[in-house]
Amino acid sequence: xxxxxxxxGIILDFERTMRTYAELYDxxxxxKNGVNNPDQFDYLKRYDWTDEERKNFVNNYLIYxxxxxxxxxxxxxxxxxxxxxEGYQFEFITARGLxxxxxxxxxxxxxxxxxxxxxxxHWGVKxxxxxxxxxxxxxxxxxxxNTCKLLKNQKIRTIYFRYKDNEKIEENEFLIExxxxxxxxxxxxxxxxxxxxxETYKKILKSE
Numbered sequence: 001x002x003x004x005x006x007x008x009g010i011i012l013d014f015e016r017t018m019r020t021y022a023e024l025y026d027x028x029x030x031x032k033n034g035v036n037n038p039d040q041f042d043y044l045k046r047y048d049w050t051d052e053e054r055k056n057f058v059n060n061y062l063i064y065x066x067x068x069x070x071x072x073x074x075x076x077x078x079x080x081x082x083x084x085x086e087g088y089q090f091e092f093i094t095a096r097g098l099x100x101x102x103x104x105x106x107x108x109x110x111x112x113x114x115x116x117x118x119x120x121x122h123w124g125v126k127x128x129x130x131x132x133x134x135x136x137x138x139x140x141x142x143x144x145x146n147t148c149k150l151l152k153n154q155k156i157r158t159i160y161f162r163y164k165d166n167e168k169i170e171e172n173e174f175l176i177e178x179x180x181x182x183x184x185x186x187x188x189x190x191x192x193x194x195x196x197x198x199e200t201y202k203k204i205l206k207s208e
Contacts, residue, residue, distance in 0.1 A: 009143030097124035
């Protein structure tokens with residue numbers, strides 16, 4: 001199986017981090033009144049900000065937050081190790097680099113600090129459907145609901161990592177919703193079966 005993985009919201013807990021920064025920026029710096037577009041996935045479009053205010057937010061926090069404030073999604077390193085021992089290939093497919101090219105260097109810095117691979121990252125991807133088809137992706141893990149709907153409609157098997165205030169999408173044979181990497185692994189391993197001993201999994205999970 002070949003798995004596609006978004007980076008922000010799947011590997012890095014970046015969407016939650018940036019929404020927190022956005023809330024405090026709106027409250028403390030802009031002295032405004034909070035979210036006025038609650039259905040928007042894009043944190044830059046959830047507030048009644050001017051173009052200049054959005055630009056200042058990106059310039060001040062995008063790279064800083066990536067390097068200094070964004071943790072990994074819990075147990076995502078273990079998930080990637082499990083993929084390796086099960087024999088799955090995976091590719092990182094991200095829109096990073098579309099807004100600021102410098103954010104690629106920030107992601108690489110965080111990946112290296114956490115001993116994550118950096119040689120299979122596809123940057124600045126606007127059309128993830130086409131990229132999945134180009135790479136021969138069997139399953140894509142994504143947190144953007146709009147992208148998930150496009151993948152689902154093109155019959156690309158999709159795992160939608162949904163945060164509580166993101167849009168609900170009707171599930172079918174091509175899309176399921178999860179909220180943690182354990183559910184990602186359960187879905188994938190149920191499709192393919194387990195290939196290793198309990199001892200192997202215990203070692204990865206650091207359990208006795």
